[in-house]
Amino acid sequence: METQASSLISVRGLTKAYGNFTVLHGIDLDIAEGEVVCVIGPSGSGKSTLIRCINHLEAFAEESRITVDGIRVQPGPALAKVRAEVGMVFQSFNLFPHMSVLKNVMLAPMRVRKSTVPEAERKARELLARVGISEQAEKFPGQLSGGQQQRVAIARALAMEPRVLLFDEPTSALDPEMVGEVLDVMRKLAGTGVTMVIVTHEMGFARQVADRVIFMDGGRLVEIGTPAEIFDTPREERTRGFLRAVLNH
Amino acid sequence: MLRRAAKGASNGMNLINTFFNVPVLVDSLPQLLWGLVVTLQIGVTSILVGLAGGLFLAVSRLYAPAFARLLIRGYVDIFRSIPLLVLLIVVYYALPFVGIRLSPFMSAVTALSLVSAAYTAEIFRAGIEAIPHGQFEASAALGLSNRHTMIDVILPQAIRIVIPPLTNNCINVMKDTALASVVAMPDLLKQATQAQALSANPTPLIGAALIYIALLWPMVAVVARLEKHFSRGSR
Numbered sequence: 001m002e003t004q005a006s007s008l009i010s011v012r013g014l015t016k017a018y019g020n021f022t023v024l025h026g027i028d029l030d031i032a033e034g035e036v037v038c039v040i041g042p043s044g045s046g047k048s049t050l051i052r053c054i055n056h057l058e059a060f061a062e063e064s065r066i067t068v069d070g071i072r073v074q075p076g077p078a079l080a081k082v083r084a085e086v087g088m089v090f091q092s093f094n095l096f097p098h099m100s101v102l103k104n105v106m107l108a109p110m111r112v113r114k115s116t117v118p119e120a121e122r123k124a125r126e127l128l129a130r131v132g133i134s135e136q137a138e139k140f141p142g143q144l145s146g147g148q149q150q151r152v153a154i155a156r157a158l159a160m161e162p163r164v165l166l167f168d169e170p171t172s173a174l175d176p177e178m179v180g181e182v183l184d185v186m187r188k189l190a191g192t193g194v195t196m197v198i199v200t201h202e203m204g205f206a207r208q209v210a211d212r213v214i215f216m217d218g219g220r221l222v223e224i225g226t227p228a229e230i231f232d233t234p235r236e237e238r239t240r241g242f243l244r245a246v247l248n249h
Numbered sequence: 250m251l252r253r254a255a256k257g258a259s260n261g262m263n264l265i266n267t268f269f270n271v272p273v274l275v276d277s278l279p280q281l282l283w284g285l286v287v288t289l290q291i292g293v294t295s296i297l298v299g300l301a302g303g304l305f306l307a308v309s310r311l312y313a314p315a316f317a318r319l320l321i322r323g324y325v326d327i328f329r330s331i332p333l334l335v336l337l338i339v340v341y342y343a344l345p346f347v348g349i350r351l352s353p354f355m356s357a358v359t360a361l362s363l364v365s366a367a368y369t370a371e372i373f374r375a376g377i378e379a380i381p382h383g384q385f386e387a388s389a390a391l392g393l394s395n396r397h398t399m400i401d402v403i404l405p406q407a408i409r410i411v412i413p414p415l416t417n418n419c420i421n422v423m424k425d426t427a428l429a430s431v432v433a434m435p436d437l438l439k440q441a442t443q444a445q446a447l448s449a450n451p452t453p454l455i456g457a458a459l460i461y462i463a464l465l466w467p468m469v470a471v472v473a474r475l476e477k478h479f480s481r482g483s484r
Contacts, residue, residue, distance in 0.1 A: 055389075055390055080394065083389065083390060083392040086390070087391075088387075088390035090390075092383055094381075094384060096387070096402055096406075098405050107393075107402075108391035111393055112391065112392045157390075157391075
């Protein structure tokens with residue numbers, strides 16, 4: 001049960017239930033610093049719930065244990081510390097609609113990291129340039145396309161200089177022509193040293209970018225391996241069935 | 250024929266002399282305007298205290314422990330149920346028996362603020378609940394504290410939604426200040442009834458009614474415009 005020395009995120013016996021319905025059945029998982037992990041699986045398999053437990057957006061059973069950089073994830077004062085280290089990108093962007101794009105990116109560093117305004121603004125403009133949104137800095141989220149909004153959301157998460165980035169189906173709410181621009185930004189992020197855990201239905205992207213791929217079904221980790229292992233030589237019948245269904249349509 | 254016409258005209262004159270007697274109105278106008286000042290003092294103070302109290306109750310209800318939440322719910326329900334006139338009379342005439350002696354002004358402001366805070370709390374709660382859950386999640390994921398989540402993210406959005414119902418509540422508080430006249434507060438209505446008694450003519454009452462309308466009509470019109478604006482879904 002002990003945590004591997006090299007792992008940044010450690011999940012032990014993660015169990016989560018809504019009343020009588022168990023969504024996660026005792027999941028064990030270690031993710032190393034700098035690793036890019038893609039989580040795939042059918043809808044309702046618990047993928048999103050798994051990553052939402054890592055920053056405690058979902059409460060989970062008390063016997064379960066998750067640590068990020070050695071800090072236990074649980075309600076209380078230490079949680080803010082974990083959340084400052086763990087950025088998250090949501091399926092529906094969740095940008096703050098009443099603030100300009102620039103302010104969206106500046107807010108958390110100013111409030112949580114106590115950055116000064118010029119410092120936060122310099123950093124925000126740099127990040128917006130990195131995700132290709134420089135020209136839209138003064139606009140409001142509602143004036144941007146979905147793909148642009150999601151790139152702002154990535155910049156907003158990066159502004160906290162997190163060690164971990166969680167992506168909860170970041171391209172599922174996008175029009176097909178905008179998926180590419182968001183995946184491009186994520187591809188550039190992978191390999192910058194930030195640890196990424198990505199719930200996705202984009203199999204091509206997972207194969208190309210992931211260090212490891214996790215296949216989940218029915219609230220269990222069915223199979224973990226390199227993209228080649230999962231996509232080319234899956235051991236489990238359930239993995240093969242899922243891949244057949246998503247790849248041959 | 251002619252006599253009847255003359256009588257009709259004199260009836261008309263009587264009516265004007267009774268209800269719109271210009272000399273009486275001019276005489277009572279300074280008194281009415283003093284009453285208006287008192288009405289505004291009571292109204293504005295109660296609105297501000299009610300707003301602060303209501304916001305505090307609404308936010309506490311989100312984050313306080315279960316027992317405190319229950320207390321807040323009880324407060325909101327009780328003060329929305331009690332007739333304001335009854336509360337005012339209790340505050341002014343009953344509290345002295347337990348040693349709490351409030352001036353007419355303080356009694357009026359206390360009663361109005363207690364009730365206004367209850368309504369305002371409900372309005373803010375509805376406004377906060379209308380904000381998509383994703384906004385709370387995004388704030389939490391960024392590590393924002395509850396306080397900053399409220400101040401920077403939730404309230405600025407919720408306040409836009411609640412401006413029409415809040416303005417409505419302000420109108421109600423302003424109207425209800427007239428009840429202060431029953432605890433001998435020299436507000437607009439009290440001054441008007443006194444001037445009426447003095448001049449043996451109801452014109453000051455009509456004057457007071459017109460002043461209330463002149464004060465509140467613009468607010469009513471603003472609410473109507475805001476509601477139209479928001480129902481159109483524009484930001």
